[in-house]
Amino acid sequence: MRRIALRLTLFVVGLALLTGCATPVVESGLDARLRDLIETAGLTGDPARGRDLPEISDPVPQLGMQLFFTMALSGKQDAACVSCHHPYLGGGDAIPLSIGVDADQPELLGPGRTHPEGPLVPRNAPTTFNAGLWDRFLFHDGRVESLGKTPGANGADGYGIRTPDRPWGYPDVLAGPNLVVAQARFPVTSEEEMRGFDFGNGHGNGNEVRNALTRELLAEIIAAGAPSANWLPEFQRAFASEADAATLITFENIAYAIGEYERSQVFVETPWKAYFEGDVDALGEAAKRGALLFFQTPAEGGANCASCHSGDFFTDEQFHVLAVPQIGVGKDSGLYGDDDWGRALETHRDDDRYAFRTPTLLNVEVTAPYGHDGAYATLEAIVRHHLNPEAAVAAYAFDQLDPSIRVTNAVENTQRALGQWRRLRDLGYPTVTVLALDDGQVADLVAFLEALTDPCVKDRACLDAWVPGDGLADPDGRRLNATFSVLP
Ligand code: HEC
Numbered sequence: 001m002r003r004i005a006l007r008l009t010l011f012v013v014g015l016a017l018l019t020g021c022a023t024p025v026v027e028s029g030l031d032a033r034l035r036d037l038i039e040t041a042g043l044t045g046d047p048a049r050g051r052d053l054p055e056i057s058d059p060v061p062q063l064g065m066q067l068f069f070t071m072a073l074s075g076k077q078d079a080a081c082v083s084c085h086h087p088y089l090g091g092g093d094a095i096p097l098s099i100g101v102d103a104d105q106p107e108l109l110g111p112g113r114t115h116p117e118g119p120l121v122p123r124n125a126p127t128t129f130n131a132g133l134w135d136r137f138l139f140h141d142g143r144v145e146s147l148g149k150t151p152g153a154n155g156a157d158g159y160g161i162r163t164p165d166r167p168w169g170y171p172d173v174l175a176g177p178n179l180v181v182a183q184a185r186f187p188v189t190s191e192e193e194m195r196g197f198d199f200g201n202g203h204g205n206g207n208e209v210r211n212a213l214t215r216e217l218l219a220e221i222i223a224a225g226a227p228s229a230n231w232l233p234e235f236q237r238a239f240a241s242e243a244d245a246a247t248l249i250t251f252e253n254i255a256y257a258i259g260e261y262e263r264s265q266v267f268v269e270t271p272w273k274a275y276f277e278g279d280v281d282a283l284g285e286a287a288k289r290g291a292l293l294f295f296q297t298p299a300e301g302g303a304n305c306a307s308c309h310s311g312d313f314f315t316d317e318q319f320h321v322l323a324v325p326q327i328g329v330g331k332d333s334g335l336y337g338d339d340d341w342g343r344a345l346e347t348h349r350d351d352d353r354y355a356f357r358t359p360t361l362l363n364v365e366v367t368a369p370y371g372h373d374g375a376y377a378t379l380e381a382i383v384r385h386h387l388n389p390e391a392a393v394a395a396y397a398f399d400q401l402d403p404s405i406r407v408t409n410a411v412e413n414t415q416r417a418l419g420q421w422r423r424l425r426d427l428g429y430p431t432v433t434v435l436a437l438d439d440g441q442v443a444d445l446v447a448f449l450e451a452l453t454d455p456c457v458k459d460r461a462c463l464d465a466w467v468p469g470d471g472l473a474d475p476d477g478r479r480l481n482a483t484f485s486v487l488p
């Protein structure tokens with residue numbers, strides 16, 4: 001931290017010299033307090049520091065971008081990864097619950113994307129931005145898990161990665177080199193996301209067999225492809241190899257390339273980081289006050305956010321019960337199957353029921369709606385939920401939701417989640433503290449969250465490096481050319 005203090009001083013002196021100003025800029029009391037908190041928390045300001053992450057201009061991420069945008073990887077050729085993870089939509093889909101196959105207009109993304117039966121995916125699509133910064137778990141319930149959990153490794157630490165294809169605690173030998181690549185093997189096997197409800201039926205029982213067959217068939221689709229299909233040169237270029245399609249166009253290589261594309265989505269150049277680098281004015285006063293609230297404990301007058309949203313990536317990568325309203329089709333939980341037990345679906349522990357992974361807060365400004373099921377439309381609303389889950393649930397307007405979102409037992413399911421929150425709180429589990437912040441303090445917290453945005457994620461020209469342009473081949477003619485009814 002001394003280094004930062006020194007850099008701040010140098011910056012201030014430099015500024016004074018440059019402007020010829022006699023009185024050097026004096027740090028405010030806010031800055032001094034914030035520096036203490038930063039020091040105590042051991043932050044560096046740079047969540048990507050020391051990580052081995054690809055550049056988008058590298059050949060493998062370029063192939064990954066082509067694959068991420070092709071609908072040929074879905075059973076009905078009508079959904080792509082990008083259907084739910086578009087760079088212009090903060091790396092997500094900007095709707096509460098995702099819509100994959102059978103969308104009314106497959107290429108319409110974001111608000112306005114509809115499905116005849118309403119969204120069938122049980123959860124909100126997290127951003128793919130900064131996917132290479134996770135070290136422990138992917139998915140809201142952590143079902144892709146690094147067994148080593150080595151900081152900075154993104155799962156690539158030699159201890160193996162557990163996936164839904166393997167029993168609890170066992171590594172999946174097919175997982176690939178890191179968490180992001182391991183995750184990329186699953187959306188295509190999910191009926192409502194990409195596989196479709198007819199594809200690969202009659203090929204035996206059990207997830208493992210089904211997934212293996214799906215993978216093979218998908219590789220065939222790509223190899224045989226639509227009439228214009230010509231993936232081989234793209235794979236040969238990416239992997240610098242002359243090998244044939246059977247060797248190169250494997251699902252393992254597909255997942256690897258997609259994963260490398262996602263891992264190249266590093267968006268960490270935030271005002272918060274600039275502040276660490278010596279630019280005291282990178283944060284406004286409100287954001288600085290918000291930062292104090294964020295890092296301070298309730299005893300110090302703070303909101304304790306950093307107890308869970310910890311470290312430079314703003315997450316402890318653990319699971320907590322917040323009782324965010326439970327909406328949508330749910331995930332095979334509870335009496336009617338429309339509840340979502342979160343982490344407990346993996347661990348089968350009662351105390352993990354309704355626990356979800358702490359999200360990162362980097363770029364959270366552009367990833368609305370919020371919560372594991374997108375129940376809250378605004379940052380202010382999800383922040384207020386944290387400050388008093390009971391009051392927030394009581395005020396939640398289930399009847400104002402988009403009518404296509406299923407809410408059959410949503411009120412009861414949410415009450416169960418709230419009961420679990422109370423139970424764990426009384427047992428002494430770390431959880432959110434009920435706090436009476438005034439409106440100004442809530443606004444300060446939101447201002448701080450907005451200072452965690454890399455300007456690139458709000459700039460289409462900057463993001464275009466991650467969107468295939470005319471110069472990049474569309475090898476099967478199935479590239480999703482997104483249209484938007486509302487562009488954030
Ligand atoms: C129908 C929409 C949809 C499609 C298509 C889709 N995803 Fe997702 N994605 C989601 C949802 C919803 C989740 C969260 C699921 C959960 O946690 O249970 C998710 C989770 C993820 C995550 C985990 C992020 C994190 O922070 O844990 C990554 C990475 C990801 N998807 C990448 C992909 C890739 C790669 C593809 C294509 C192979 C893809 N997705 C296709 C909706 C989709």
Ligand code: HEC
Nearest residue numbers: 303305308320324356357358359370371372386430431432
């Ligand atoms: C006990 C741990 C914990 C504390 C303390 C905590 N959070 Fe969270 N936060 C979570 C979890 C878990 C979620 C996800 C809940 C879900 O998915 O249903 C979340 C979600 C969020 C989200 C939504 C992110 C997204 O991508 O959906 C924001 C914003 C947020 N928290 C900000 C804050 C702020 C600000 C504070 C302090 C007032 C705070 N959190 C305190 C655990 C915590």
